[in-house]
Amino acid sequence: MAEQLERRTERAPARFGGLDYAPAPEATDHVQLRADHGLLIGGRWVEPASERRFKTISPATEEVLAEVAEAGEEDVDAAVKAARAAYTKVWSRMSGAERAKYLYRIARILQERAREFAVLETMNGGKPIKESRDVDVPLAAAHFFYHAGWADKLDYAFPGRRPAPLGVAAQVIPWNFPLLMAAWKLAPALAAGNTVVLKPAETTPLTALRLGEVIQEAELPEGVVNILTGAGATGAALVGHPGVDKVAFTGSTEVGKAIQRTLAGSGRKLTLELGGKAANIVFEDAPLDQAVEGIVNGIYFNQGHVCCAGSRLLVQESIAEPLVDKLKRRMATLRVGDPLDKNTDVGAINSRAQLDKITELVASGEADGAQAWQAPCELPARGFWFRPTVFTHVAQSYRIAQEEIFGPVLSVLTFRTPDEAVEKANNTPYGLSAGVWTDKGSRILDLASRMQAGVVWANTFNRFDPTSPFGGYKESGFGREGGRHGLAAYLDLS
Ligand code: NAP
Ligand code: MG
Numbered sequence: 375m376a377e378q379l380e381r382r383t384e385r386a387p388a389r390f391g392g393l394d395y396a397p398a399p400e401a402t403d404h405v406q407l408r409a410d411h412g413l414l415i416g417g418r419w420v421e422p423a424s425e426r427r428f429k430t431i432s433p434a435t436e437e438v439l440a441e442v443a444e445a446g447e448e449d450v451d452a453a454v455k456a457a458r459a460a461y462t463k464v465w466s467r468m469s470g471a472e473r474a475k476y477l478y479r480i481a482r483i484l485q486e487r488a489r490e491f492a493v494l495e496t497m498n499g500g501k502p503i504k505e506s507r508d509v510d511v512p513l514a515a516a517h518f519f520y521h522a523g524w525a526d527k528l529d530y531a532f533p534g535r536r537p538a539p540l541g542v543a544a545q546v547i548p549w550n551f552p553l554l555m556a557a558w559k560l561a562p563a564l565a566a567g568n569t570v571v572l573k574p575a576e577t578t579p580l581t582a583l584r585l586g587e588v589i590q591e592a593e594l595p596e597g598v599v600n601i602l603t604g605a606g607a608t609g610a611a612l613v614g615h616p617g618v619d620k621v622a623f624t625g626s627t628e629v630g631k632a633i634q635r636t637l638a639g640s641g642r643k644l645t646l647e648l649g650g651k652a653a654n655i656v657f658e659d660a661p662l663d664q665a666v667e668g669i670v671n672g673i674y675f676n677q678g679h680v681c682c683a684g685s686r687l688l689v690q691e692s693i694a695e696p697l698v699d700k701l702k703r704r705m706a707t708l709r710v711g712d713p714l715d716k717n718t719d720v721g722a723i724n725s726r727a728q729l730d731k732i733t734e735l736v737a738s739g740e741a742d743g744a745q746a747w748q749a750p751c752e753l754p755a756r757g758f759w760f761r762p763t764v765f766t767h768v769a770q771s772y773r774i775a776q777e778e779i780f781g782p783v784l785s786v787l788t789f790r791t792p793d794e795a796v797e798k799a800n801n802t803p804y805g806l807s808a809g810v811w812t813d814k815g816s817r818i819l820d821l822a823s824r825m826q827a828g829v830v831w832a833n834t835f836n837r838f839d840p841t842s843p844f845g846g847y848k849e850s851g852f853g854r855e856g857g858r859h860g861l862a863a864y865l866d867l868s
Contacts, residue, residue, distance in 0.1 A: 398715055400496070410443075412443055413443050413445055413601065420452075422449050424448065426446065431577075433500035434721065436757055442579045451617075454612075456596070460596065474522045474565070480592045482515075491584065492507040498581065501677070504718070515557075516839075518561045540865065546613060547573070550681070552574055559572065562860050571612060575625075579603040620863075621644045622853075624646075645863050647851045650778065650806030652683060654669055655795050656693070669784070669835070674705070677760070678780060678783060688799060690788070728781070736781075749762040760781055762782045
């Protein structure tokens with residue numbers, strides 16, 4: 375099916391909007407890659423007791439970047455014990471003002487080493503350097519700054535309550551925002567006085583490991599943050615460990631449900647941030663060029679590897695044709711390729727497994743009867759790539775309208791009235807995010823209150839800020855991250 379689609383696309387235009395773009399690769403020589411990595415347990419890098427290792431690659435070139443340790447049950451146990459000791463002996467006894475100093479230090483070191491982190495993130499994850507440089511790394515630092523500010527003000531954040539930390543937090547994160555998700559999870563946990571065992575995703579361990587170095591450089595007391603690389607089994611062992619008081623997970627709904635079953639009845643606290651199938655709703659009075667930019671930003675930048683990606687476009691029937699035409703014209707100018715090139719808009723798909731999943735879902739869309747159009751770009755010979763794709767003639771029942779594709783694939787549906795837009799927007803098992811494009815403020819407020827989505831953007835998309843709580847409804851999970859709500863998830867407020 376992928377081959378069929380390939381035949382239908384034309385050759386890439388050599389020029390973009392009348393401009394030629396010479397290659398502008400970001401230098402990588404300031405990133406010292408280490409051949410192998412241990413586990414961060416109790417403040418030291420140690421060899422895995424499991425004696426197992428795995429390779430991590432660049433999805434853009436399939437080149438091996440490093441070998442990392444695969445933590446087994448014994449390693450998980452050692453890390454949880456180290457976190458417990460640090461919690462009881464040091465971190466829970468330290469004043470908030472002292473904890474804040476460490477968090478400020480981490481934030482500042484991240485800023486100082488921003489370029490190194492951005493390049494490493496792009497090498498290991500495949501996302502365009504302009505995304506990692508302008509979004510991921512600055513936001514990661516911002517999360518540490520923001521939560522550092524709360525560490526000594528918890529009594530003011532929750533007046534009349536006596537906020538107390540929970541203990542040891544197990545945190546399992548995905549591959550789409552490897553450093554940023556680590557920061558989202560670590561910063562509130564540490565600010566609130568908990569210690570942590572963090573497991574990054576199998577395909578993107580390198581920036582989390584380097585964050586471990588930053589944590590050492592900031593001289594955090596040993597065992598406050600422990601980092602275990604590994605695959606799903608490591609994550610399962612960690613969340614199921616009886617020494618853990620709180621679990622925070624971001625990833626697929628399937629694994630989220632399994633974790634919920636593991637924790638059922640244990641009394642341990644859990645927050646889940648799972649998938650999404652966001653509707654981006656465009657009314658006929660919207661500024662169309664601006665909306666097209668928002669749609670492109672919402673689904674094609676970052677290869678659609680975003681849980682809150684605007685993967686369904688709901689467009690008012692009267693403007694469906696001109697909007698889709700404009701969108702295709704814009705898609706034809708997207709630069710797909712080397713993620714280290716500063717001009718690249720769409721980078722590599724994170725893994726072969728994810729590419730297979732996207733390819734399979736796109737094939738199902740064609741088989742169901744939807745019409746695919748793909749940006750006419752050339753794809754590099756090596757690595758994992760998928761052309762920005764838009765589906766029209768999509769029925770709500772199709773898998774491409776219901777399931778999370780997690781790739782640069784948009785499904786277009788139409789509506790006539792605001793009620794129909796809300797009904798269609800809510801017609802998925804998910805409820806993470808949504809977008810509304812209209813000139814009318816009252817319509818924005820009306821739709822925002824009727825849509826089952828944790829975040830609703832108006833006349834913009836995919837904007838983030840550490841002060842703003844983020845999280846889902848329905849199968850998108852529960853609990854919030856960011857803001858005061860996110861802090862509360864790491865505290866006992868009884
Ligand atoms: P995933 O399996 O849910 O992975 C998320 C994290 O959980 C990873 O660190 C993963 O380790 C770990 N994990 C896997 N099985 C586990 C288990 N039984 N217990 C505890 N932890 C476990 O997601 P994925 O396979 O990377 O991606 C699958 C789909 O999830 C994607 O296609 C996409 O639809 C969705 N997704 C959503 C988000 C989001 O932000 N909400 C992010 C990524 C993916 P490994 O990496 O080693 O498997
Ligand atoms: Mg997995």
